[in-house]
Amino acid sequence: MPEFDTSVPHSARIWNYWLGGRDNFPADQAAGDAYRERFPDIDECARVSRHFLNRAVRYLAGDAGVRQFLDVGTGLPTVDNTHEVAQRADPQARIVYVDNDPMVLAHAHALLNSSPQGRTDYIDADLREPETILRAAARTLDFARPVALILSDVMGHIPDLDQAYDIVRRLTGGLPPGSYRMLSHGVRGEAHLNAAQDEYNDSGAVPYILRTPE
Numbered sequence: 075m076p077e078f079d080t081s082v083p084h085s086a087r088i089w090n091y092w093l094g095g096r097d098n099f100p101a102d103q104a105a106g107d108a109y110r111e112r113f114p115d116i117d118e119c120a121r122v123s124r125h126f127l128n129r130a131v132r133y134l135a136g137d138a139g140v141r142q143f144l145d146v147g148t149g150l151p152t153v154d155n156t157h158e159v160a161q162r163a164d165p166q167a168r169i170v171y172v173d174n175d176p177m178v179l180a181h182a183h184a185l186l187n188s189s190p191q192g193r194t195d196y197i198d199a200d201l202r203e204p205e206t207i208l209r210a211a212a213r214t215l216d217f218a219r220p221v222a223l224i225l226s227d228v229m230g231h232i233p234d235l236d237q238a239y240d241i242v243r244r245l246t247g248g249l250p251p252g253s254y255r256m257l258s259h260g261v262r263g264e265a266h267l268n269a270a271q272d273e274y275n276d277s278g279a280v281p282y283i284l285r286t287p288e
């Protein structure tokens with residue numbers, strides 16, 4: 075088992091708490107509750123974001139005919155993980171998950187239950203190292219064929235905007251022609267949402283920067 079400090083709130087576990095999961099600890103619940111007190115719609119936001127991820131993967135695997143997925147900042151396993159949605163469209167689909175949270179690593183077996191015809195892999199890596207991710211993903215994905223890069227609610231964890239652009243550029247630049255990129259990102263909004271996020275960013279969890287839609 076990887077070691078992790080359960081007294082410090084963490085993004086993946088707070089996200090899991092808002093989604094109604096059980097893979098979280100009192101520190102995550104306290105940070106999640108404090109956010110909810112200021113911004114009561116946060117559980118709904120987390121669920122809607124997850125629905126969007128599922129809808130995007132359904133579209134990519136169905137209409138767009140993509141058979142390979144690189145899901146970076148995966149989060150803790152929940153219902154309808156990327157491989158389950160994609161392999162419903164085509165059991166041969168291949169999915170590589172990437173996260174840097176030891177708790178996600180500890181639960182990664184739930185992401186590795188691929189259909190027999192397809193394949194899944196999990197890479198314990200930091201988003202700030204795109205080339206490491208691309209190299210490790212090539213063990214499972216065929217980079218001669220299109221890949222869908224999934225960046226679902228993770229880029230806010232890179233506070234520096236130039237660095238965020240650089241990471242997205244380098245990850246996207248490593249994909250073959252015909253590939254897709256799905257990116258979702260929390261945006262600044264009403265004062266109570268912004269205040270909740272500022273408080274969260276002071277909670278000890280890795281900060282998540284809400285950006286403008288532009």
Ligand SMILES: C[S@@+](CC[C@H](N)C(=O)[O-])C[C@H]1O[C@@H](n2cnc3c(N)ncnc32)[C@H](O)[C@@H]1O
Pocket residue numbers: 085086089123124127146147148149150172173174175178199200201202225226227228231280
């Ligand atoms: C808000 S959750 C989103 C989870 C999932 N993508 C979804 O949309 O439901 C953000 C995830 O990004 C991961 N994460 C944060 N910073 C990361 C980094 N530098 N490298 C890799 N993963 C990171 C966290 O551990 C967490 O699982």
